[in-house]
Amino acid sequence: xxxxxxxxxxxxxxxxxxxxxxxxxxxxxxxxxxxxxxxxxxxxxxxxxxxxxxxxxxxxxxxxxxxxxxxxxxxxxxxxxxxxxxxxxxxxxxxxxxxxxxxxxxxxxxxxxxxxxxxxxxxxxxxxxxxxxxxxxxxxxxxxxxxxxxxxxxxxxxxxxxxxxxxxxxxxxxxxxxxxxxxxxxxxxxxxxxxxxxxxxxxxxxxxxxxxxxxxxxxxxxxxxxxxxxxxxxxxxxxxxxxxxxxxxxxxx
Amino acid sequence: xxxxxxxxxxxxxxxxxxxxxxxxxxxxxxxxxxxxxxxxxxxxxxxxxxxxxxxxxxxxxxxxxxxxxxxxxxxxxxxxxxxxxxxxxxxxxxxxxxxxxxxxxxxxxx
Numbered sequence: 551x552x553x554x555x556x557x558x559x560x561x562x563x564x565x566x567x568x569x570x571x572x573x574x575x576x577x578x579x580x581x582x583x584x585x586x587x588x589x590x591x592x593x594x595x596x597x598x599x600x601x602x603x604x605x606x607x608x609x610x611x612x613x614x615x616x617x618x619x620x621x622x623x624x625x626x627x628x629x630x631x632x633x634x635x636x637x638x639x640x641x642x643x644x645x646x647x648x649x650x651x652x653x654x655x656x657x658x659x660x661x662x663x664x665x666x667x668x669x670x671x672x673x674x675x676x677x678x679x680x681x682x683x684x685x686x687x688x689x690x691x692x693x694x695x696x697x698x699x700x701x702x703x704x705x706x707x708x709x710x711x712x713x714x715x716x717x718x719x720x721x722x723x724x725x726x727x728x729x730x731x732x733x734x735x736x737x738x739x740x741x742x743x744x745x746x747x748x749x750x751x752x753x754x755x756x757x758x759x760x761x762x763x764x765x766x767x768x769x770x771x772x773x774x775x776x777x778x779x780x781x782x783x784x785x786x787x788x789x790x791x792x793x794x795x796x797x798x799x800x801x802x803x
Numbered sequence: 804x805x806x807x808x809x810x811x812x813x814x815x816x817x818x819x820x821x822x823x824x825x826x827x828x829x830x831x832x833x834x835x836x837x838x839x840x841x842x843x844x845x846x847x848x849x850x851x852x853x854x855x856x857x858x859x860x861x862x863x864x865x866x867x868x869x870x871x872x873x874x875x876x877x878x879x880x881x882x883x884x885x886x887x888x889x890x891x892x893x894x895x896x897x898x899x900x901x902x903x904x905x906x907x908x909x910x911x912x913x
Contacts, residue, residue: 587860
């Protein structure tokens with residue numbers, strides 16, 4: 551506590567004179583003590599001021615307010631957690647979506663490749679046979695060639711090409727031309743070469759059986775047929791993808 | 804003069820060190836600072852009255868701070884910490900005002 555204040559010595563110097571004297575004579579014991587204590591006060595107040603400016607939002611709030619604040623904070627964090635969970639779920643859904651979409655794209659691409667080979671829009675290579683038909687008398691016509699191609703198809707040929715220039719696909723037509731045949735608008739003349747990709751032995755067998763293609767060509771048309779099996783038949787010709795003009799896929803399936 | 808220098812040193816130290824107030828000390832520091840201010844003004848008044856005694860100053864300073872902190876602590880325990888702190892501040896404020904008035908009379912004779 552502060553000192554009592556009533557004491558007054560009558561002839562004593564005034565307070566102002568005392569202050570001036572103290573300023574002139576600084577190294578008294580009392581002054582040093584006061585300096586130390588004042589340093590403590592200055593230090594403490596500065597610390598408090600700094601602590602106060604740091605955060606004074608919740609100082610002086612009553613307990614009820616603080617509890618309410620805490621409750622609202624925890625409910626806010628609850629909401630945030632819910633949101634996080636929801637977003638994570640969305641992310642997982644999207645991720646699996648992407649995965650399945652990627653798988654679907656992969657599947658579609660494989661299917662497109664397979665169908666492209668079957669439809670003749672993609673060049674193909676693989677094991678198969680190369681059939682050379684010599685027809686000096688020009689008697690090998692539409693029927694014979696068609697039979698041969700059908701036999702090849704029956705034996706599982708996946709891609710067929712005639713004379714290295716015409717791809718045989720589902721829409722292919724064959725008709726008799728002036729000299730030779732017309733396949734898909736291309737005038738072809740003998741000798742014909744038919745490349746077919748499939749199991750080479752099976753394809754060769756399909757040509758060779760009695761009454762089959764070879765028989766037909768050699769006995770009826772007096773031609774000659776050479777079947778060579780190969781592990782590397784290349785079919786380079788393609789045809790543009792056919793756009794269905796009238797047929798539409800049935801959608802509700 | 805040395806006293807003023809001490810105050811300055813304390814302020815500079817506080818600014819430079821930027822100490823973190825410990826959590827247990829947080830409610831008591833403001834009250835302690837005000838109590839210490841009261842002791843300082845009381846001491847200045849006593850000095851002007853010619854009855855300054857450094858021993859008394861030290862004792863009053865320390866006891867002021869301790870009692871203020873103790874009252875707030877007790878108030879916290881009793882559940883009236885805020886109100887009691889306000890009461891302490893009011894009382895110390897009144898004392899500071901009266902001390903400053905006496906000091907003013909000494910210095911300005913008014």
